[in-house]
């Protein structure tokens with residue numbers, strides 16, 4: 001009998017490694033390991049079964065996240081840095097979004113049959129724990145990228161920005177930090193605005209970044225902006241809604257103003273890069289009509305919305321910018 005290629009076997013069972021990590025995050029196992037502990041102590045702290053916890057800990061050792069010596073488990077570097085309460089780059093809340101993604105990805109087969117997310121719920125319908133993790137994940141992604149975007153766009157004040165679906169406010173914060181004469185308005189859902197308010201206040205920018213609770217699809221954007229930011233927004237929407245959204249952005253801009261789209265951008269045949277091809281499915285399982293789109297599609301929508309030819313700006317990492325000018 002012919003054997004499967006090794007890479008095929010790894011792809012087939014890749015979910016096991018992912019699930020071990022997600023369960024450890026969900027149970028806060030790395031915090032329970034703390035400065036070093038045996039399986040019984042970890043199980044006591046995590047309120048889990050001792051035998052099962054030992055198997056989980058051993059797998060985490062095999063995966064290189066923990067070490068084990070004389071029955072004592074210790075966090076290795078990645079775990080110590082990101083996965084322990086109070087660690088220097090504690091990312092546990094943001095990583096909980098991956099735990100939530102597992103649930104939606106488990107419905108992929110049904111979604112492919114149905115052509116849309118089955119059991120879809122809007123951001124507004126989610127509980128606080130889900131929303132906090134979702135926005136923390138967005139904020140974590142934006143940690144380095146927001147500065148790169150602000151640098152690439154190089155906006156000079158005095159200027160007004162509209163940050164549509166601004167999430168944590170990371171992009172508005174990055175632009176405002178670069179120039180004290182820039183002001184921004186973040187439009188997001190009522191359940192997300194309190195989280196953005198917190199981030200903006202922590203950044204000391206409450207006097208220049210204003211928060212507006214509303215719906216980007218139905219509410220007016222206002223007028224006279226120099227920049228409209230659509231970061232990680234277009235992938236939630238259908239072609240038709242994207243054209244409508246870009247037309248609203250066009251109306252909201254002053255002459256010469258720019259719209260900045262940040263997103264995963266697929267090759268023309270929609271098969272590359274891998275991260276974008278997978279992200280299209282992430283949107284299939286998580287939204288009614290979202291997807292990942294190609295540069296040609298973004299250019300076409302910008303054109304339909306009345307913008308001058310879109311310019312693509314490559315960024316480090318999985319997402320790029322497409323910029324249109326009014």
Ligand SMILES: C[S@@+](CC[C@H](N)C(=O)[O-])C[C@H]1O[C@@H](n2cnc3c(N)ncnc32)[C@H](O)[C@@H]1O
Nearest residue numbers: 123138165166167188189192214215216231232
């Ligand atoms: C993927 S997140 C992107 C957040 C942020 N722009 C970033 O790049 O970090 C999408 C954002 O759009 C917001 N959103 C979704 N539907 C919306 C709607 N109908 N009106 C306003 N905001 C919405 C979500 O609450 C969330 O903050």
